[in-house]
Amino acid sequence: MGTRFWGKFWLMGAIGAIALFGFFNSGQASTVEELQKNIEQKNQEIKKLEEEAKKYRDEIVTQKRAQTTLKGELSRIENNIKKLRGDIVLTERKIQRAGLEIDTLKLEIREKEIAVNKLKQGLGGLIQIISESEQQSLLEILVRNSLLSDFFRQLDYAALTEKKILGSLDDLRVLQKELTIKKAQAEDKKDELENLQDSLQDRKKIQDSVKRDKDQLLKETKNQETRYQALLRETERKEEEILREMEELENELRKRVDPESLPQRRERFLLWPAEGLLSQEYGETPFTRGRGRDFYKFHNGIDISASVGTPILAADSGMVLAVGDTDRYCRRGAYGKYIVLDHKNNLATMYAHMSLIKVTTGQEVKRGDIIGYMGSTGLSTGPHLHFTLYDARTVEIRLGPKGTCGLLPFGGSINPLLYL
Template sequence: MRRIILIIFIFSFLSLSFFQKNVFADFEKIEELKKTIEEKNQKIKSIQEEILRYQDEIEKKGKESKTLSGEISRLNLIIKKLNKDIDLTRGQIEAALLILERLEIEIEKTRGEIEKKNEIMKEFLREIYDLDSFSSVEILLGRESVSDFFDGLEEIKNLQEKMRLMVVELKQAKDNLEKEEMEKSRQKEELVNHQNKLSDKKIIQGDAKKDKEIVLKITKNKEKEYQKLLSEKEKEKQEILAEVDAVEEELRKLIDPASLPKSRPGVLGYPVASVAVTQGFGLTSFSQSSGAYFKSVHNGVDFRASMGTEVFSAEDGIVLETGNTDLSCPGGSYGKWILIKHENNLATLYAHLSLIKVNKGERVLRGRFIGYSGKTGYATGPHLHFTVYDSRTIRFGESSSGRCKFLPLGGYLNPLDYL
């Protein structure tokens, strides 16, 4: 009987000492990290709200009459917004590092818990094995009374129950360790993504500053020169659009509707996370009233997307080509663009990007991050232009006048039939 009591005492003491050591040793550090992470998240939320305010101001400026001072003001707002994007990403990196530090402590704590429980169980099993080496008759003969014998059996049952609970706790600890390890791996990936985005945002910010310098250099900070520049760009765009439209009208004749997906929502995914169509397909009120499009036809849809918004592939496919029309006809066409061919005979174009993050020939999955929105090419402001083609009609070439050296051309379809 005394031996059983001793086993229970050792078991209880080891369990209690483990609990005190592991539960309270790192508790303060973990709580301190949680508090710091929460403060960091509040700061991130505040920066996000500032970014939204800048986006609203940029959109308002875009609707005002085109003047040099208005354009410089808008470019300044874009640069300020991009500065906040960088602050946001830095904050996200700091938060991810804190979360990883917290997870490291929790993982070490859980590993210690598993190790200690294993030690207790080994000791416990050794003692139980020694008890099991005695027969019931030997145990009975060793007791002062029958009542004492049955009390001993009851204590053994209690020990077995404690053993069962220990096994359950050990399994739970191992499950927790697996979850913590998975979360750590996810956070590491998140950290790398944030670090990559920080580099991207700095590039986009640098390009925005260059855009402002170019405008000031060309116009010599004079309104008359700016209006002249706008007029020249508008004329050039109309000529390029006329050339493109002539080719695409012929390519549209090659479309085979019978072999295309049936019109229904979800054939393609939206290329941006926050969906707001700012201009639809075809004869839109803007395309007809603004004179921005040849024959007043818009060959895709425009999505609201501030400078540096992440753009995603609408479906699984292969990157057929990427390009930048600004290299040969600055401000005259699509700017930086990506064209992806899909297995359902559709192809999708993403235009006016600020940064391209995929390469020709690369296979992408639906929802894969492929680049950032911008205002390259002919764009009245930051947005994403999205065109859907019959992939079998796709051609690449220069405009007939030779102004734009490398353009995506094809028989275009209404994207809203598939989104």
């Protein structure tokens, strides 16, 4: 009688433990529910902020060229500052959402781990019962049970136990798989959070830089229209000098390009380096033809216009050949903040007029890495990326003949649209 009682006790306890594996603590479930409500609230805030950001982006794109009056230029700069301020708030909300999502995943992982442990305990009890029953022959079981009904009941318990073990093993596999997925999701969210935190710091730096540009403009013009017009004329003079110098050198370097030894031209060979509007194409363009001058008749890259702070991506994997900032030597001249990447396949890419550079010379980058952010540094009429594709064997990082803008990239250019 005692043996039958304890056998049943162990069996029902083990089965009960297995039944409990899907039960989640009501307090934890409530916490997960609260976190999910907070996440949804952040989603609504982010959606609203993204709509506002789009409105600013659209306004900035329509104002992409430098204004011909001081009031217009200050208005354009102020719109960039407002847009960056909105980007900062938006990124902060995304950081908060990512934090809530990580907390939710932590709770869900804990619940899965508790369920796995309960299931393992239940399986242990069931395996012990089966082990004990296998040590007895059917004859011994029959002798120990005075009633034939008890004998058959014990056989039913054994069959039920085996069935439960098989079912529990399937449940355990499912739980383990779900636990692995949740842990992978948590790691992805941690990476996302880290990237957002980096992005937040970058955007604050860009905002500070644009504010300094505004202060510098006010200092140079003393908030007077006549001084601004004089500044525009001086900028145009620099533009003529620099562009004439660059065009003469690059006309010769283009003759060294060997198309036969370059990668085969095909769409998407290179990644588009930034989101935005293709505002000027390669070669002779309406812009180069419409200036009525005898120089700068050839645009050595493409221009992609968007707002200040738009991420710029490496068009392909490679090594950073050079970084520079021509504004340190000739303010509002040449490429401003620029990067040159060598892709180790006879192609090199150049990214110019950036607001912030994220890489250093000699650094290896992967296709799609954020290497910087769009800006309007150097000889620029508004926020855009100037993107040039070179035959890497022709690239020279050197002083121009007059050396007025420091080290500059020169090379034999190729139409980027053949590879994008």
